[in-house]
Amino acid sequence: MNNAKKLMWAAKRLLFAAPVAALALTGTANAQCENCTNEDPKQILLKLIDETKSPYLSQSPQNLMMMDDNPAYFVVDDGKELFEKKGGPKNVSLEQCDFGKGPGVIDGAYAEMPRYFEDTGKVMHLETRLVHCMQTLQGFEKGDKKLKTGNDIRAMMAYIGARSNGYKWNPPMDHPLEKAMRDAGEVMFYRRSSVLDFSCNTCHGEAGKKIRASVLPSVNEPKEWTKAVSWPAKRVGRGTNARTPSQRVLGCYWQMRKGKINGRSDAAIAMFSFWTDKARGQPAILPDLKR
């Protein structure tokens, strides 16, 4: 190659390299989570750490490093596909599901759940509402295998969750049922029982406390508590799916030596109602990455 051509070749390569380099240095808003709303979950967490210096929020530098590559982001992508795909006996997608902000509106909807729904007369959470839509829109019959909490439902929940990333938790408390469920959840939170006399408050009532090696979030610190309730999330080392709030609360009641809570029961929803209320005003981190 003669010198002129060499120069041209080098110049062309440099021209192409520059924007790629710029991209790598700055990163686009959602370079890591394509289907999350607002800024990346990691940025939300970093801002909260900066504001609070909380030992709970900052306890895992490894998790922070891994957040850019959170496998839950792929689960979210899968969930979007499943959500928009035609399915069920009626061969319809779930896109017109009403999560409380009107049919077809999903951005920010999860951050306003649990909430009362006129059409069922109940306070519902993400999982129960999604299953409701699978029945009413897609025509699945009660008892159908597809309505069980498998990876498909988890993926769709992760997707709907990601569309509330960065939104402030804001479950409505206007309807008497919403308040009743939230207050019952509060009683449950402080309710000591079973052989170890534990309540949720035993572990989550004071900031900076550790159980074994883990720093616990305090229910009295909203900027900590928002991360605590940010589910669906990927738990490091536990399967490829995104864990749901029901799985988290199941684990809690198991550790407390109490018994198996039913994830779609009103007891669980009452608990979700209270625990979301305690994170009110703080940004959701969805999907999260956890220990």
Next chain:
Amino acid sequence: MYRKITHKPGLTALVSLSLFAFAGGSAVADSAKKVDYTKMSAEQLAEYLIFEAKGFEVDDKTQEGTTVRDRLMQDELQKTCSKLKGNPVDGDTAEKVTQMAMKSMVYPEGGIKLGDWKKGQALAQNAFGFRVGHNVDDHSKKETGGMCMNCHQLEQSKVERSGTLGVSLIGYGKTLGTDEDAKKHAYQVIYNPHSLFPCSNMPRFGANGVLTQEKIAHLLAYLLDPESPVNK
């Protein structure tokens, strides 16, 4: 300690439903009476959601031969301390609870003895036992422990993986000694902590049957024996 409730709402509903059908009654009434959550107090609703609305698998069996229902039913001490909702205990409640706790105190026959601190150390790090639900702890397969390290620091070399929900017990025996008063104090804390710390977060390891007298003796040695790593 746990009241057992006998409750068969399902059976009653079924019977009344069949009677309706048999009598050729018109539109069969919904056998499950519609409960208005807004008419109940928060406490009533919580109890209802836990026990009556399939909130929990209340018929699951426990390792101690009871059911999850029995575990979820609160005794007097749990009810009393729950009312605090995380707030510090007031004078009246403190007095009521310490008296309740002292009444429950059962001391080992032959007096309080120190066991083997090495066994106590193993028990302190062992959090196995009493879990039910989706993953049941099989007590026939493994020894159950006191899970002390979940909440307490006991050995300096292990603080990274020791909890801080409870006070640090590093050097506990060095401070307390090994005389009868020391043994009695430590025993009371483990058997029923409310005797000294009303509405403490700590479980009633003795009174609730989580630890046997033998295991308590080993833990006492781990805590008080000058040779134990806790006191080195």
